Amino acid sequence: MKLGSDTLMADLFATPVCLTGIGAITPFASGWQEVFRLASASGATFAPWGTDLDPPHAGARLGLVRDYPKARYCSERQLRLMDRAMALSVVASGMAFEDAHISDDDRIGSGERIGTITASMRGEWATRYRFAMPMLGNDVGVINPAHFSMVAPSAVCGQIALSFGLRGWSTALSSGEISGMHALARGASLVAAGRAPIVVVCVYEVFSKITLHQIKARWRKYGRCNLLQSDLNSDVPIEGACAFILESAESAARRGVDSYALLGAMTHGYLHEDRPESYRAVVSRHLGKSPETGAACDFVMSGLGGAKGNSRGDEQGLVTSLFEEYPEASELRARPLFGDGAAQSVMFQVASAAQMLKNQRVEPAFMSDARSGITSGERPRAAIATQLTDRGAYGLISIGRA
Amino acid sequence: MSSSRVVVTGLGAVSCFGAGVHEFWRGLTSGASGQTAIRRFDEAGYRSSLAAEVPWAGLPSISVDGGSAPLVEDASWIASVAADEAMSDAGLLGTDSRTTGCVVGTLFSSIHLFERYGRLFFRSSPVGEVEYPDVDTSSVAYQLECLVGRFRLGGPATLISTACSSSTDAIGCAADFIRNGEADAMLAGGADILWEMAHAGFNSFFSITRECVRSFDTSRSGFFIGEGAGMLMLESLEHALARGARIYAEVRGYGLSNTAFHLTATSEDGSGEALAIRRCLEDAGIAHSRIDYVNAHGTATPHNDVSEIKALKTAFGTDVAGIAVSSVKANIGHCMGAAGALEAIATIKCVEQGFIPPTLNSTGDLDTELDFALDSGKVRNVDFAISQSFGFGGACSAVLFGSPRQIEPSAQGLGATECLPPDEARKRHAHG
Numbered sequence: 010m011k012l013g014s015d016t017l018m019a020d021l022f023a024t025p026v027c028l029t030g031i032g033a034i035t036p037f038a039s040g041w042q043e044v045f046r047l048a049s050a051s052g053a054t055f056a057p058w059g060t061d062l063d064p065p066h067a068g069a070r071l072g073l074v075r076d077y078p079k080a081r082y083c084s085e086r087q088l089r090l091m092d093r094a095m096a097l098s099v100v101a102s103g104m105a106f107e108d109a110h111i112s113d114d115d116r117i118g119s120g121e122r123i124g125t126i127t128a129s130m131r132g133e134w135a136t137r138y139r140f141a142m143p144m145l146g147n148d149v150g151v152i153n154p155a156h157f158s159m160v161a162p163s164a165v166c167g168q169i170a171l172s173f174g175l176r177g178w179s180t181a182l183s184s185g186e187i188s189g190m191h192a193l194a195r196g197a198s199l200v201a202a203g204r205a206p207i208v209v210v211c212v213y214e215v216f217s218k219i220t221l222h223q224i225k226a227r228w229r230k231y232g233r234c235n236l237l238q239s240d241l242n243s244d245v246p247i248e249g250a251c252a253f254i255l256e257s258a259e260s261a262a263r264r265g266v267d268s269y270a271l272l273g274a275m276t277h278g279y280l281h282e283d284r285p286e287s288y289r290a291v292v293s294r295h296l297g298k299s300p301e302t303g304a305a306c307d308f309v310m311s312g313l314g315g316a317k318g319n320s321r322g323d324e325q326g327l328v329t330s331l332f333e334e335y336p337e338a339s340e341l342r343a344r345p346l347f348g349d350g351a352a353q354s355v356m357f358q359v360a361s362a363a364q365m366l367k368n369q370r371v372e373p374a375f376m377s378d379a380r381s382g383i384t385s386g387e388r389p390r391a392a393i394a395t396q397l398t399d400r401g402a403y404g405l406i407s408i409g410r411a
Numbered sequence: 412m413s414s415s416r417v418v419v420t421g422l423g424a425v426s427c428f429g430a431g432v433h434e435f436w437r438g439l440t441s442g443a444s445g446q447t448a449i450r451r452f453d454e455a456g457y458r459s460s461l462a463a464e465v466p467w468a469g470l471p472s473i474s475v476d477g478g479s480a481p482l483v484e485d486a487s488w489i490a491s492v493a494a495d496e497a498m499s500d501a502g503l504l505g506t507d508s509r510t511t512g513c514v515v516g517t518l519f520s521s522i523h524l525f526e527r528y529g530r531l532f533f534r535s536s537p538v539g540e541v542e543y544p545d546v547d548t549s550s551v552a553y554q555l556e557c558l559v560g561r562f563r564l565g566g567p568a569t570l571i572s573t574a575c576s577s578s579t580d581a582i583g584c585a586a587d588f589i590r591n592g593e594a595d596a597m598l599a600g601g602a603d604i605l606w607e608m609a610h611a612g613f614n615s616f617f618s619i620t621r622e623c624v625r626s627f628d629t630s631r632s633g634f635f636i637g638e639g640a641g642m643l644m645l646e647s648l649e650h651a652l653a654r655g656a657r658i659y660a661e662v663r664g665y666g667l668s669n670t671a672f673h674l675t676a677t678s679e680d681g682s683g684e685a686l687a688i689r690r691c692l693e694d695a696g697i698a699h700s701r702i703d704y705v706n707a708h709g710t711a712t713p714h715n716d717v718s719e720i721k722a723l724k725t726a727f728g729t730d731v732a733g734i735a736v737s738s739v740k741a742n743i744g745h746c747m748g749a750a751g752a753l754e755a756i757a758t759i760k761c762v763e764q765g766f767i768p769p770t771l772n773s774t775g776d777l778d779t780e781l782d783f784a785l786d787s788g789k790v791r792n793v794d795f796a797i798s799q800s801f802g803f804g805g806a807c808s809a810v811l812f813g814s815p816r817q818i819e820p821s822a823q824g825l826g827a828t829e830c831l832p833p834d835e836a837r838k839r840h841a842h843g
Contacts, residue, residue, distance in 0.1 A: 138529050141529050144607055145530050157611075157612030157615055166805075171672070176670065177668070178667040180806070181804065191569040276567075278566055278567050
């Protein structure tokens with residue numbers, strides 16, 4: 010490893026975007042620090058997939074969120090008016106604001122300057138099915154208009170904005186499993202462009218019976234026939250929400266808050282062929298975006314783990330191409346520790362990388378057996394998080410020490 | 412934001428008037444309406460039964476990824492037809508698409524397959540005994556994947572779902588990718604179809620009229636759902652000029668906001684909506700006094716039109732009186748996620764043609780401070796125009812188009828004669 014340089018990543022990132030707050034609700038813990046502590050200790054455990062939810066086999070496990078601090082950010086009345094996706098997202102966003110030391114008072118009067126971005130792969134499925142049930146049962150007379158207000162993915166975004174009084178730039182993304190990556194890219198671009206000094210990015214997934222039915226169908230389609238049979242958490246579908254506060258360096262400095270890390274270049278698109286030259290082209294495109302990514306990458310936080318692999322693209326190929334540029338970098342994986350979070354997965358990857366950059370310590374639990382060059386005693390400077398989905402959608406994010 | 416300027420070089424549309432921008436524009440300018448009784452599903456049991464459906468039988472068939480299998484997802488079908496037209500119109504169909512990306516905006520893409528899936532699930536139909544729709548095809552993201560695969564797009568690609576403001580947002584987001592130098596060209600737009608779930612929902616809100624759409628009129632009673640797709644081909648000005656492309660308009664800027672007011676209702680004072688318009692003007696660097704035309708969201712619901720008029724007055728102040736305002740909802744219905752893209756195309760045609768189509772069905776009883784294009788429309792030179800959309804979750808979006816006449820001669824170090832308006836470019840092309 011070449012970690013001798015003390016070059017500050019802040020000097021290397023052309024338009025740095027600071028990650029100043031993280032909120033997380035997972036099946037095994039709530040609150041980012043507790044989530045990270047348990048993940049680092051390989052302490053995340055998941056309950057059996059209940060028989061009432063039609064498990065794929067007797068030993069299957071499932072990551073359902075049972076309890077989280079709802080009352081801290083929402084009244085009972087507010088909660089009654091929300092669906093599960095909204096409640097999880099509002100609470101995760103509230104945790105992120107708190108983590109970034111942005112109080113209710115801070116938001117009052119500055120709500121127009123705070124942007125809101127949400128993303129999910131399948132977050133709206135449960136509510137759409139609930140709304141459609143009277144039609145499916147041929148009883149349109151009992152359709153509930155309140156349920157219709159929640160069928161649009163932007164309803165979650167709107168609920169966060171409503172709960173915290175945010176009137177800044179706002180959008181909702183629904184581009185499948187890669188949505189989380191897209192949300193981070195859009196949020197960072199709004200900050201970098203000066204459109205919003207602060208943006209909350211919240212990525213969520215929620216389960217219902219039909220959602221789990223579709224997850225099983227999807228896994229069958231992509232040949233993950235060993236669904237949930239391995240011992241790895243990688244293959245356990247999980248629900249929850251993870252929110253980031255992205256902030257301009259100027260805003261963070263003015264508020265006097267520390268950043269977890271800086272987010273740099275982001276690249277995303279679709280791979281049309283599974284060929285080494287395709288992967289190399291993606292890596293070149295990413296590294297060519299800004300000089301900072303060429304300067305250092307001590308570890309790649311990949312989206313790999315468990316039975317993930319696909320017919321249209323293999324993330325291992327993408328990661329291998331990165332190692333051609335950074336032969337001494339290590340590969341770290343979040344998925345075996347957090348479970349399969351669909352669109353949320355990249356949030357856990359980036360959050361974990363950022364926490365390790367902040368702590369100046371690499372947690373051994375994240376290390377892949379394949380490439381574990383970096384040791385926990387070394388001080389990592391920068392990382393790249395990667396994702397490649399079954400549908401060929403890829404994304405890379407550079408993350409630097411603040 | 413970097414300085415790359417973004418222009419529109421191709422348009423594609425599918426609407427209740429059929430496939431093609433020509434048919435779409437002819438329908439708008441002639442004051443036609445696609446309003447009809449619903450044929451897509453059994454509308455019995457619902458308060459209203461009106462819609463504007465695409466004439467599906469007349470559409471060209473589309474196969475999956477160039478193979479022989481037909482495309483089974485209807486929104487992706489019309490999105491592909493519109494995208495084919497936009498790419499062809501721009502002269503980019505079949506060209507190298509490695510630096511071309513795509514941003515789709517949609518609310519209910521794949522909803523008919525999701526509903527079919529749900530129906531089988533509702534009946535507890537066992538997997539293997541019945542054929543469930545493909546799980547990927549039943550997802551909203553499929554429309555994006557379909558377009559990316561169809562044109563083998565190598566640039567950035569994403570999907571926005573901010574309800575009825577989705578594809579206006581998509582145009583702005585796509586323009587950003589070009590401005591940032593991440594793509595030379597972008598397909599931007601989206602498609603949505605009429606399906607029972609959407610009709611049932613808006614019907615339960617009493618948003619669907621039983622008569623006709625009267626945007627901004629005091630006797631308004633809502634909209635009917637429309638089906639459609641709109642696609643714009645965006646390019647960097649430099650890229651367009653280098654290949655001698657005709658330029659319809661320039662995307663000067665866009666703005667987004669959240670009203671933080673209510674999950675489904677527009678705000679009472681229009682202030683949240685006005686924020687998107689103001690941000691759009693700021694992003695474009697255009698004074699509000701220079702705006703000639705606003706293509707309004709104009710859903711004709713009691714809430715929306717009041718909020719929208721207040722938003723316009725807030726954003727434009729006393730200058731609002733000099734701006735022509737119109738809505739095409741009475742012509743094509745409310746196309747939900749696709750509304751923004753189709754209305755952007757209408758706005759660009761207004762810029763190109765110097766004609767604003769009429770806002771239909773007015774009784775004449777409406778706000779007198781605004782200049783609504785009523786009756787037979789309005790002949791007016793349009794240099795700068797805004798298309799704006801609002802959606803569930805407090806989502807507001809606005810995009811500002813400028814005439815190619817307004818591209819400065821010094822732009823990108825190129826001469827004024829190289830920035831040709833579409834008609835002139837066509838003549839030049841025709842004469843070699």
